[in-house]
Amino acid sequence: MQKITGNRKYYFNNLYFDSIDSEEKAYWLGFLYADGYILSSANGFGCNLKEDDASHLKRFLKCIDINTLECLRYDKSTKSYGFDLFDSHTYHELIQLGFTVNKSYDNNDSIFLKIPDSFKRDFIRGLWDGDGYVSISKANKNITGIVSNNKQLLITIANYLCEIFNKKDFCKVTYSDEYPRIRLTCKKAYELCYYLYNECKIYLDRKYNAYLNLNKPCVSKYKYKNIKRLPSGRYFIKINHDNKSETIGTFDTVKEAIKAYNKRAIELNKELQTYIDENLEK
Numbered sequence: 029m030q031k032i033t034g035n036r037k038y039y040f041n042n043l044y045f046d047s048i049d050s051e052e053k054a055y056w057l058g059f060l061y062a063d064g065y066i067l068s069s070a071n072g073f074g075c076n077l078k079e080d081d082a083s084h085l086k087r088f089l090k091c092i093d094i095n096t097l098e099c100l101r102y103d104k105s106t107k108s109y110g111f112d113l114f115d116s117h118t119y120h121e122l123i124q125l126g127f128t129v130n131k132s133y134d135n136n137d138s139i140f141l142k143i144p145d146s147f148k149r150d151f152i153r154g155l156w157d158g159d160g161y162v163s164i165s166k167a168n169k170n171i172t173g174i175v176s177n178n179k180q181l182l183i184t185i186a187n188y189l190c191e192i193f194n195k196k197d198f199c200k201v202t203y204s205d206e207y208p209r210i211r212l213t214c215k216k217a218y219e220l221c222y223y224l225y226n227e228c229k230i231y232l233d234r235k236y237n238a239y240l241n242l243n244k245p246c247v248s249k250y251k252y253k254n255i256k257r258l259p260s261g262r263y264f265i266k267i268n269h270d271n272k273s274e275t276i277g278t279f280d281t282v283k284e285a286i287k288a289y290n291k292r293a294i295e296l297n298k299e300l301q302t303y304i305d306e307n308l309e310k
Contacts, residue, residue, distance in 0.1 A: 037099075038094060041092050058158070062176075067112065075111065155185075156172075157235050170221075174209060199216065255289075255308065263280070
């Protein structure tokens with residue numbers, strides 16, 4: 029049920045964020061947390077984007093059933109569009125969800141913990157569209173990441189992604205230029221962007237198009253990792269960990285090699301391989 033509210037010129041659904049129960053709401057909450065702000069002096073909230081992304085602001089305003097898009101203002105000095113909307117209920121709801129006046133200096137994960145698991149991906153995508161980046165480097169490698177002063181939020185998101193991908197070392201928070209960040213390259217960058225953007229309904233066009241232009245990882249023709257057949261007919265296998273390669277040994281059969289690999293993988297808490305047959309190729 030929509031409740032008419034706000035100042036007398038602009039009306040919108042001020043109950044929109046009362047329950048984060050859809051992809052759309054979780055996404056916009058993440059996006060506003062990254063690029064938006066709240067106004068404590070007037071119980072309001074707003075967001076500014078460069079003029080090329082003005083259509084994205086219009087999408088949000090339509091989602092909250094704004095009565096007119098005249099609230100969008102253009103700033104010639106910064107070449108950006110933005111809006112400020114005033115409503116006590118929405119303002120306090122955003123506060124309850126985790127927004128603060130100086131959220132850039134927050135160091136907590138409270139807002140992410142309040143998002144239902146089924147919509148956490150959408151919140152992260154909104155955050156990524158606001159504060160993240162997706163591109164290809166000069167060396168033609170996929171790159172994606174996010175920078176934030178909120179270290180605890182990034183740590184919680186990184187841990188969540190490691191669980192989603194079932195890889196303890198899928199991503200982590202590092203520092204660059206004194207700012208905490210999550211940064212992934214090559215195959216991992218594509219995997220994360222595929223997770224965030226594939227079959228989603230709402231996104232920032234510019235970031236989505238960057239995702240579509242990423243280099244897709246080559247699919248290996250081999251069914252097993254780090255194993256090869258030697259001229260002698262025996263099978264050599266190794267395991268990678270801590271940025272180095274460890275030789276496990278040579279074996280008479282693929283089955284013996286995979287068994288030895290999995291024994292070491294358990295010790296290192298790495299993903300196991302499934303023995304299928306003696307053929308190396310798929």
